[in-house]
Amino acid sequence: MEQANHQAPENTGKNRSNTALLLLVVILLISNVALLYLYMQSRNEGESKDTKLEYVSSEKDNVTRMLEEVLESYDTLKTSHDQTTAEIAAQRAQIEELMDKVKRGDYDLAKAKKEASTLRKIMQGYVATIDSLNQLNQQLTADNVIIRQELGEVKGQREALQSKAGDLEAKLAQGSVLHTTSISSQALFVRSNGKQVETDRAKKAEMVKCCFTLGENKVTSPGDKVIYMRVISPDGKVLRATDSNNRFRYEGVEGEYSARREINYQNKPVDVCIFWTGTGELATGQYIVEIYEAGALVEKSGFVLK
Secondary structure, three states: HHHHHHHHHHHHHHHHHHHHHHHHHHHHHHHHHHHHHHHHHHHHHHHHHHHHHHHHHHHHHHHHHHHHHHHHHHHHHOOOOOHHHHHOOOOOOHHHHHHHHHHHOOHHHHHHHHHHHHHHHHHHHHHHHHHHHHHHHHHHHHHHHHHHHHOOOOOHHHHHOOHHHHHHHHHEEEEEEEEEEEEEEEEEOOOOOOOOEOOOOOOOOOOEEEEEEEEEOOOOOEEEEEEEEEOOOOOOOEEOOOOOOEEEEEOOOOOOOOOEEEEOOOOEEEEEEEEEOOOOOOOOEEEEEEEEEOOEEEEEEEEEHH
C-alpha cells in the first residue's frame, strides 16, 4: 500500500511536466503561425508597392513617349501662313512644358495623358489645314500656268482686237460692280435682355456683324440683289452658315459663305447689315470679313479676338 502511494505523486508530476511541454509546443506553433502570417502580409504589401511603382513608371514612360511622338509630329508641320506657324510654335512649347513636368514626376499622369491626346487631335487639325492650303496653292499654281498659256496664245489676238468699243465695254462691266462708302465688322455677344454688345474676347463672342453702305451706282441694273458674307477664321477656314446649302460662285470659283441677305437696290445709297450666328466658341486671332455681290468682291473688313 505504501508503495502504491509513493508511485501516485510521481505519476502526477510527470503528467504536469508533459502538459507544460505540450502547452509550450502549442505556444511555439501559434507564434510561428503568427510570424509566418505577418511575414506573408509584409511580403504581399511589398510586392503590391513594387507592382504599383512598376505601373506608375510604365505609365510615365508611356505618357512621355506619347508626348515625344506628338512633338515629332509637330516638327513635321511646315506652312508659310504666319498665324498658323505662331499657333504651332505655341503648341510645341506647351508640349515641351508638359513633358518636363511628367519627367519630374510632379504632374498627374492621367491628366497628362488626356492633354497629350488633345494636343494630338489639335495637331491632326493643323495637318488638315496645311494640306488644304497646300492643295489650294497647287491649284493656284496650276491655274496660273494655264492662264499664262492662254494669255500667250491669245496675246496677239487681244492686242489686235483692242479698240475704243472694247475699252468702253470693260469700263461698263467694271462700273456695274457695287461698291461701299463705309464698312465695319465686329464680334458680338447678346445680354440677357437681348441687347447686342461688341466684344473682342473669343470666349464671349456669339455673333459676327458686318455693316456697310452701298454707294450710288447708275450703271448697274436696279432690283433685288443677293449680298454674301464670308467670315474667314484665323486658321483660314470659312465660318459656315446654318444653311447646309451654303455654297456660291465668286470670282470664277465656288466656295462657302457664312451668311447672305437679299436687298432691293435702286441705284441709290443703302445701309446694309449682315449677321452670322456662331455654333461654338470662336478661336483667338485675326478674322477677315469679305462682302460679295454678283460673284465680285465688293469690300472686305476685319477684326481681332483675344
